[in-house]
Amino acid sequence: xxxxxxxxxxxxxxxxxxxxxxxxxxxxxxxxxxxFGAVWFLWNAVFKESNSDVIGGYSLSSxxxxxxxxxxxxxxxxxxxxxxxxxxxxxxxxxxxxxxxPVNYILYKYAQHLGVMFPSxxxxxxxxxxxxxxxxxxxxxxxSFTSIFMALITIFIANILYFLMNYMLKLTAFWIDNxxxxxxxxWFIVSLLGGYMLPISVFPKNLQIVLNYLPFKFLFxxxxxxxxxxxxxxxxxxxxxxxxxxxxFFLIVxxxxxxxGRLQYTGVGI
Amino acid sequence: MxxxxxxxxxxxxxxxxxxxxxxxxxxxxxxMDFAWYGTQIAFFSILYKHTNLLGGWNFDQVLIFMxxxxxxxxxxxxxxxxxxxxxxxxxxxxxxxxxxxxxVSSLFFLSLRDFAANSFMNLFFAIGFLxxxxxxxxxxxxxxxxxxxxxxxxCGILLFAxxxxxxxxxxFWLHSQKGLKDIFSSFQRFGNQPHxxxxxxxxxxxxxxxxxxxxxxxxxSILFENSPLKAVMHSFILVISLFLxxxxxxxxxxxxxxxxxx
Numbered sequence: 001x002x003x004x005x006x007x008x009x010x011x012x013x014x015x016x017x018x019x020x021x022x023x024x025x026x027x028x029x030x031x032x033x034x035x036f037g038a039v040w041f042l043w044n045a046v047f048k049e050s051n052s053d054v055i056g057g058y059s060l061s062s063x064x065x066x067x068x069x070x071x072x073x074x075x076x077x078x079x080x081x082x083x084x085x086x087x088x089x090x091x092x093x094x095x096x097x098x099x100x101x102p103v104n105y106i107l108y109k110y111a112q113h114l115g116v117m118f119p120s121x122x123x124x125x126x127x128x129x130x131x132x133x134x135x136x137x138x139x140x141x142x143x144s145f146t147s148i149f150m151a152l153i154t155i156f157i158a159n160i161l162y163f164l165m166n167y168m169l170k171l172t173a174f175w176i177d178n179x180x181x182x183x184x185x186x187w188f189i190v191s192l193l194g195g196y197m198l199p200i201s202v203f204p205k206n207l208q209i210v211l212n213y214l215p216f217k218f219l220f221x222x223x224x225x226x227x228x229x230x231x232x233x234x235x236x237x238x239x240x241x242x243x244x245x246x247x248x249f250f251l252i253v254x255x256x257x258x259x260x261g262r263l264q265y266t267g268v269g270i
Numbered sequence: 271m272x273x274x275x276x277x278x279x280x281x282x283x284x285x286x287x288x289x290x291x292x293x294x295x296x297x298x299x300x301x302m303d304f305a306w307y308g309t310q311i312a313f314f315s316i317l318y319k320h321t322n323l324l325g326g327w328n329f330d331q332v333l334i335f336m337x338x339x340x341x342x343x344x345x346x347x348x349x350x351x352x353x354x355x356x357x358x359x360x361x362x363x364x365x366x367x368x369x370x371x372x373x374v375s376s377l378f379f380l381s382l383r384d385f386a387a388n389s390f391m392n393l394f395f396a397i398g399f400l401x402x403x404x405x406x407x408x409x410x411x412x413x414x415x416x417x418x419x420x421x422x423x424x425c426g427i428l429l430f431a432x433x434x435x436x437x438x439x440x441x442f443w444l445h446s447q448k449g450l451k452d453i454f455s456s457f458q459r460f461g462n463q464p465h466x467x468x469x470x471x472x473x474x475x476x477x478x479x480x481x482x483x484x485x486x487x488x489x490x491s492i493l494f495e496n497s498p499l500k501a502v503m504h505s506f507i508l509v510i511s512l513f514l515x516x517x518x519x520x521x522x523x524x525x526x527x528x529x530x531x532x
Contacts, residue, residue, distance in 0.1 A: 026453070030456065034453070034456035034457050035456050041467045042467060052321075055320050185302040185305045
């Protein structure tokens, strides 16, 4: 697949996503405020009723910033749902053309994924700038150019990892009739174990050890802590290497499932 | 009324036979809901490792609250969610004509036609979990309180469904993919937490315009309070008001609808 085609696909998908502009921006702004509002009240109550100043290494104000950041980062890591996802291609027989076209299917889908995500990328920067300008950062958050640079790389890898997990799961559409519930299942697991619902440092210690061996923390908790300057460069390099190994693992599994699944495919309309 | 009950029986029969076609989906729906129940229980269990009370409730009380949330969600997933999912598609494609031509209320038909038989099993689990959390509670509850709790929870289920519909109806004007369903899902988080953690104007919003606090939190709180009548009246008035508003809003929406064939 040529670079030109990759960016053309990305561009087309971004423009399609932006076609529902009102719905998109209203949902984004109100959704962001509502989601943050709910956790604001929750953690306010937890800190007040526990009489604690620090929980899981976070003060109340840094806990707020954690959630603001994780909500924003998740927009880029997850992207939005595309109408042209792999499962739809399989169910509707659209896969026929991709089997004939001289394009790498997984790369084509990743270009579409980035395109759908593009408006979320704008939201990330707009809301991110507002957050940085409006809110005084607490002392335990050390935002620097190095941490921002490291975080951007981490978020990019998290995006690839999430895409590959998603891709692997959607390929099961070769065998099963509806992948919607599996998709929701994945999100429930990932949001809890990846640090979206709660920072991992809040989990019981033995569970934290188990989570260290799983790929989920690389999606949300690790990028946020990298941005906050809580990860040293040496540890960061090691963790990035591990996250890349997870990406490779999912890529290999995806290829194997794709090979098997293609044999199951009965192209509608052939 | 008899006509509507007979019609609903046909909906059920059709939905059960349809769900048998997709057996994997039947299994995965159960798996998905169990994952949701599991993450919610884990979430509150972890929070309670750091505090003994949340919104004045201990963990046993929050477990009853979670059971109530699961029941509301299971009823919604079984009875309403499929219908709400497809409604924006019908409106955007101009395919409502078929439903508007029927000699029954279009709102009734489009809200209840598709019963998700594949979510039905989860309803049993959710009810079972709620009963278990009530039975394991260290103190027993009087029959009066249990009856009031059930009444308020039914009101909560209706409020949740009507709010869901109210957020989808704007699709008649917006022609977006899901109406304002994503905004509804974001607000829903307020209802999944005990209402006593909220203060100020948001507390008033959650008990009036967007009564998420009355979906499960208030019903559970009457089990632990001595004067529940005010909450019962409040909930009942909310159900009536929201129903009247939803019907009015639906009629307004239909006026903005343009068919694909006309």
